[in-house]
Amino acid sequence: MYVGLLKIAPRCSACGLDYGRFNVGDGAAPFLIFIVATIVIIASQVTEAKLAPPWWVHVLLWGSITLGLSLGLMRLAKGLFVALEFRNDAGEGKA
Template sequence: MSEAQPPVIEAAVKGACPRCGAPSLFSGWVKFAPRCPDCGLDYSTFNVGDGPAAFLTLIVGAIVVGLSVWLELVAEPPVWVHLLIWPPVTLALVVFGLRWAKGALIALEYRNAAREGRLKDPAP
């Protein structure tokens, strides 16, 4: 790892380029920029796919279910309170978490030089 590479957490939170650390990873809220304007790293060569969404589904689901069960056991609120609280909490965690998860996975993919696997052509 070179001196300029930011830690994975920093790259995720700041949307930093995994090579140089410039805050240029995203061109929109969760859309990757085509390349880093500082070091020229081509972001289109990376493919995080549905990994961030899958991780968020598990993590956010566990958090929301745990908190809703805790609230039910502690305060026993009416159902409408749960319906008022948990959809916005879930939405906020997904929206903010998706950007961080995508940033972390692309930084890890760069750091570990992860690429698509290819089978060699069979010998004739």
């Protein structure tokens, strides 16, 4: 389904479905910002309250977790958006 890390292929390699008719774009990003931020903020506050690590541990730990979750979930969310557009026969507006 993907050509690169986040770029959707023009066609499905198995069935030939044209992914070009779906406009996923950056629609998944705002949802992921709220989801990942909530997870990271709650986890960092719990970690601070229970362990009180130095600031640099927070930077290394939560920076890498934020990046990993964002990239990992972005692929999943874009795939979900394509599936929802396919299921609902959504696409660009037609005149």
